[in-house]
Amino acid sequence: MASQTEENYLKSLFNLANPHGEVNISDLANQMQVSMPTVNSMVKTLQKSGWLIYEKYKPVTLTAKGQKEAALIIRKHRLTEMFLVNKMGFGWEEVHEIAEQIEHIHAPKLFERMDEMMGYPTIDPHGSPIPDKQGRMQEINYLSLSKIKPLQTVILAALANSSTEFLEFLNSRNLSLGTELHVLSKEAYDQSIVVSYLNHPGETLSEKVCEKLLVRILDV
Amino acid sequence: MASQTEENYLKSLFNLANPHGEVNISDLANQMQVSMPTVNSMVKTLQKSGWLIYEKYKPVTLTAKGQKEAALIIRKHRLTEMFLVNKMGFGWEEVHEIAEQIEHIHAPKLFERMDEMMGYPTIDPHGSPIPDKQGRMQEINYLSLSKIKPLQTVILAALANSSTEFLEFLNSRNLSLGTELHVLSKEAYDQSIVVSYLNHPGETLSEKVCEKLLVRILDV
DNA sequence: GTATATTGTTAGACTCATCTAACATAATTG
DNA sequence: CAATTATGTTAGATGAGTCTAACAATATAC
Numbered sequence: 001m002a003s004q005t006e007e008n009y010l011k012s013l014f015n016l017a018n019p020h021g022e023v024n025i026s027d028l029a030n031q032m033q034v035s036m037p038t039v040n041s042m043v044k045t046l047q048k049s050g051w052l053i054y055e056k057y058k059p060v061t062l063t064a065k066g067q068k069e070a071a072l073i074i075r076k077h078r079l080t081e082m083f084l085v086n087k088m089g090f091g092w093e094e095v096h097e098i099a100e101q102i103e104h105i106h107a108p109k110l111f112e113r114m115d116e117m118m119g120y121p122t123i124d125p126h127g128s129p130i131p132d133k134q135g136r137m138q139e140i141n142y143l144s145l146s147k148i149k150p151l152q153t154v155i156l157a158a159l160a161n162s163s164t165e166f167l168e169f170l171n172s173r174n175l176s177l178g179t180e181l182h183v184l185s186k187e188a189y190d191q192s193i194v195v196s197y198l199n200h201p202g203e204t205l206s207e208k209v210c211e212k213l214l215v216r217i218l219d220v
Numbered sequence: 221m222a223s224q225t226e227e228n229y230l231k232s233l234f235n236l237a238n239p240h241g242e243v244n245i246s247d248l249a250n251q252m253q254v255s256m257p258t259v260n261s262m263v264k265t266l267q268k269s270g271w272l273i274y275e276k277y278k279p280v281t282l283t284a285k286g287q288k289e290a291a292l293i294i295r296k297h298r299l300t301e302m303f304l305v306n307k308m309g310f311g312w313e314e315v316h317e318i319a320e321q322i323e324h325i326h327a328p329k330l331f332e333r334m335d336e337m338m339g340y341p342t343i344d345p346h347g348s349p350i351p352d353k354q355g356r357m358q359e360i361n362y363l364s365l366s367k368i369k370p371l372q373t374v375i376l377a378a379l380a381n382s383s384t385e386f387l388e389f390l391n392s393r394n395l396s397l398g399t400e401l402h403v404l405s406k407e408a409y410d411q412s413i414v415v416s417y418l419n420h421p422g423e424t425l426s427e428k429v430c431e432k433l434l435v436r437i438l439d440v
Numbered sequence: 441g442t443a444t445a446t447t448g449t450t451a452g453a454c455t456c457a458t459c460t461a462a463c464a465t466a467a468t469t470g
Numbered sequence: 471c472a473a474t475t476a477t478g479t480t481a482g483a484t485g486a487g488t489c490t491a492a493c494a495a496t497a498t499a500c
Contacts, residue, residue, distance in 0.1 A: 225457065
């Protein structure tokens, strides 16, 4: 069984993996906020337990076992976030820190019960997919709002970033998942977009914001 | 801030304290399932942080600060147990292990929300008092069923032991908190008691069991 | 294609929480 | 009250997870 520290490394490895599944030591050190020698020694430890493949001076790769373990931790995290929002009345900007701790609880029944009480949700409060009990995570191909052309109508479906600051920005603009957005225009100079939705007839969103808003195009 | 390990020592110290507030090193070692030298060094650490008073070869005593900290951890434990039973459908025999982990979560809002959702309960699923936000724990003077004379009627109010095995024994006998028990007779030889309740006209309970059943006498 | 910059590794040290072996003090008991 | 038993302490070691300083390999850039 992985320690809490090891679980955090597995989670970071899973999230940092490039399309080939590779992660650089320096990226992992940066993500984990520890020094590279620390990562180096931890990577050796994780390899000994069969969580990943490591060769000197090469990027590391999670094994199938490591990927599954990571996905199951992410599952606990996202189920917890959803439970906190749906069943306990928390705001989507409040749940990450709590879930970061609860994801390490060893109590299968607790998470099964959350899952059941919520009717087996497939996404978390930020639109990220919840891996299933086997650790399989569905790939959802959302579009970034920054790629949408004017006069199209889309639905806000997920976020590419779920930092407290970004979530509070979205709250201040009354933007939540499921909101129907009408793209009115796009500024060629800075790629900012003007959208209308609900009782906001013309809200300007910067490119930086649009990149983080994942949408699906509304079928007409 | 106390580490998770330190928190567990504080909790044990709180629970083991005799009426003078004293705890022996050996009792603490036994409770924590570690060696005496381990306790010895931890006790020095805890003293340095002001959680307890320690003098060589003497029993240790929690400071007011230590007592409050311990009570607040116990508060989180008991609120969690009550939440799991009342809001998530767990049995009273399933919740201890989970609460043992969740009590170390640092998230005041989580526990405040549990408290609020349950309407500010004062006891946990085993009848133990829940300390308040200031770490004050109410003293409840229950009687042990082993002290009750025949022909008296009592209400099962709490348990002096909440081990899974004991709770499963009580489940098998249909005994739960609030059950009205009529003491029919007491066997002088082994101190066992025959009680009637609900649809159990004559159930014999051993002295060992009676000692762990805390009751209050029903006003007639 | 060498020089420089970036990335990764090794060596050695530190803290925390634990252990065993050996020793010291306190409590109990004949 | 002396001997024995129980309880507590010291010393020194260990593994996990971290660090800094120094060094090595790879990648990038002129």
